[in-house]
Amino acid sequence: MPAPTSPTPRPEETLRRTRPWFLAAGGLLALWMLLAMTLALLTTRHHAEITGELFGPLLLRNPLTYAVAAYVAAHAYVGRKLLQLARAARQTDPAEGRAEAARAFAAFWRVNLRAHLLLWSFLAAFILLTFLLRR
Amino acid sequence: MATDHPEAEAFRQARRPILFFAWLGLVGMTLLGLGALTWVAIMLTFFPDHIGALTGDTIAFCLFILIAVTSAAYGVRTFLALLRCGRHLAADGDLGLALEQHRLFWRRGTILSGLLLLEILGLMVVCP
Numbered sequence: 561m562p563a564p565t566s567p568t569p570r571p572e573e574t575l576r577r578t579r580p581w582f583l584a585a586g587g588l589l590a591l592w593m594l595l596a597m598t599l600a601l602l603t604t605r606h607h608a609e610i611t612g613e614l615f616g617p618l619l620l621r622n623p624l625t626y627a628v629a630a631y632v633a634a635h636a637y638v639g640r641k642l643l644q645l646a647r648a649a650r651q652t653d654p655a656e657g658r659a660e661a662a663r664a665f666a667a668f669w670r671v672n673l674r675a676h677l678l679l680w681s682f683l684a685a686f687i688l689l690t691f692l693l694r695r
Numbered sequence: 696m697a698t699d700h701p702e703a704e705a706f707r708q709a710r711r712p713i714l715f716f717a718w719l720g721l722v723g724m725t726l727l728g729l730g731a732l733t734w735v736a737i738m739l740t741f742f743p744d745h746i747g748a749l750t751g752d753t754i755a756f757c758l759f760i761l762i763a764v765t766s767a768a769y770g771v772r773t774f775l776a777l778l779r780c781g782r783h784l785a786a787d788g789d790l791g792l793a794l795e796q797h798r799l800f801w802r803r804g805t806i807l808s809g810l811l812l813l814e815i816l817g818l819m820v821v822c823p
Binding site: 568569570571574575577578581582584585588589591592595658659661662663665666668669670672673676 | 706708709712713715789795797801802804808812
C-alpha cells in the first residue's frame with residue numbers, strides 16, 4: 561500500500577509563508593540601492609578632492625551616476641510591486657485573499673521582467689556608448 | 696494535477712515571465728561561475744609565480760574567486776527553483792507545488808543577496 565502523501569498547501573497559504581522572505585528581500589533591495597548610491601557619491605567626491613572641481617557638475621559628468629540612477633529607478637519600481645505582493649499575501653480571507661494574491665503575483669512577475677529587461681538594455685547601450693565615445 | 700479555483704488562471708499568467716527570468720538567471724549565474732574559473736585558469740597559466748606567492752593580493756584574489764564560484768553555484772540552485780515553479784505553473788501543473796518552489800526561490804534568493812551584500816561590504820572594508 562503506497563504511503564499517504566501530505567496534501568499540497570493552498571496557494572494563498574504558501575504565499576503567506578513566503579511573506580517574510582518578500583519583506584527581507586525588499587529590505588535588502590533598499591540596502592543594495594543605498595550601496596550603489598554611496599559608491600557613486602564617494603567616487604565623485606574622491607575625484608572632486610583630487611581635481612578641485614565642484615562636486616555637483618562632476619557628479620553630472622560621472623557615467624556611474626546615470627547607471628546608478630537607472631538601477632535605483634528600476635528597483636524602486638520592482639520593490640513597490642514586491643511590497644504590494646507582500647501586502648496581498650497577508651490577506652486572511654480565503655476567497656478575497658486568493659484573488660488579490662493571484663493578481664499581485666502576476667503583476668509582480670510581469671513588472672519584474674519588464675523592468676530588468678529595460679535596465680539591462682539601458683546599461684548595455686550605456687556601456688557601449690561610453691566605450692565608443694572614449695575611443 | 697490542475698488546481699481548479701477561479702484565480703488559478705491569474706497565477707498561471709505569470710508563467711512566461713517566470714520562465715524567462717529563470718532562464719536569464721541561470722545563464723547569468725553559469726557565466727559568473729565559468730568566468731571566475733576561466734580567470735583562475737588564466738592567472739595560473741600566465742602568472743603562476745604571482746599566484747604561488749602568498750601575498751595579500753593573492754589572498755584577496757582567492758577570496759574573490761571563492762565568493763564568485765560559491766555564489767554562482769548557489770545562484771544556479773536558486774534559479775532552478777524558479778524554473779521548477781514556472782514548469783509547475785503549466786495548465787496541467789500543480790499550483791501548490793509551483794508556489795512552494797516560488798517560496799524556495801525567495802528564501803534562497805534572499806539568503807544569496809544578503810550574503811553577497813555582507814561579502815562586498817567586507818571586501819570594501821578589507822581592501823579600501
